[in-house]
Amino acid sequence: xxxxxxxxxxxxxxxxxxxxxxxxxxxxxxxxxxxxxxxxxxxxxxxxxxxxxxxxxxxxxxxx
Numbered sequence: 722x723x724x725x726x727x728x729x730x731x732x733x734x735x736x737x738x739x740x741x742x743x744x745x746x747x748x749x750x751x752x753x754x755x756x757x758x759x760x761x762x763x764x765x766x767x768x769x770x771x772x773x774x775x776x777x778x779x780x781x782x783x784x785x
Contacts, residue, residue: 723770726766726770727767727770730763730764730766730767730770731763731767732763733759733760733762733763733766734759734760734763734764734767736756736759736763737756737757737758737759737760737761737762737763738756738760739756740752740753740755740756740759741753741756741757741760742756743756744756
């Protein structure tokens with residue numbers, strides 16, 4: 722996975738965690754839900770990138 726994409730996904734997950742925590746502390750269910758959405762979206766993107774990397778590695782191994 723590209724370093725920039727990995728960093729972007731990690732940043733999105735961290736931002737989501739912070740929003741979720743702030744929403745919980747301020748008792749704002751909308752902010753908490755938005756944070757959860759950001760956190761999950763970052764995780765899903767990261768899983769997708771890892772799947773692409775695995776597919777590339779399998780292709781490379783098959784060519785040898």
